[in-house]
Amino acid sequence: MNVKMRAYGSIVLGFGFVFFGMGIMTAAMEPLQTDPVFMEYLAAISEQPLLAVVVAALFTAIVQNSAATIALAMALAANGSISLEAGVAIVYGANFGTVFTASSQA
Numbered sequence: 001m002n003v004k005m006r007a008y009g010s011i012v013l014g015f016g017f018v019f020f021g022m023g024i025m026t027a028a029m030e031p032l033q034t035d036p037v038f039m040e041y042l043a044a045i046s047e048q049p050l051l052a053v054v055v056a057a058l059f060t061a062i063v064q065n066s067a068a069t070i071a072l073a074m075a076l077a078a079n080g081s082i083s084l085e086a087g088v089a090i091v092y093g094a095n096f097g098t099v100f101t102a103s104s105q106a
Contacts, residue, residue, distance in 0.1 A: 018067075021068075022074070025068070025071050025072055026075040026078070029076065029079065042086075045089075046083045046085070046086040049086065049089035052086050052093060053092050053096065054093065056069055056089070056090040056091075057093040057094070057096040057097040057100065058097065059093075060093065060094045060097025061097045069090065069093070070091055072090075073090040073091060
């Protein structure tokens with residue numbers, strides 16, 4: 001029984017860390033909403049989905065974590081900083097960036 005409880009506790013703790021990290025990333029993005037240069041960049045990404053895919057793929061390849069890229073896209077979309085189409089393009093780019101991460105470790 002102790003092993004089962006430890007496994008369940010690890011699952012709950014893992015989900016807690018995921019949501020805690022997403023909260024931290026969302027809070028870190030709030031000051032950027034008043035930066036005109038950053039908002040101009042996001043407007044350019046919203047207008048050009050291919051650019052969003054490329055930028056997200058490069059970012060994911062650099063940080064080697066597609067979940068972080070997707071969490072940032074979710075935070076930006078929740079704040080209304082990017083459109084739904086740009087958010088989908090970023091998710092696609094995060095998935096492509098994961099491929100680059102896997103091929104560099106092989």
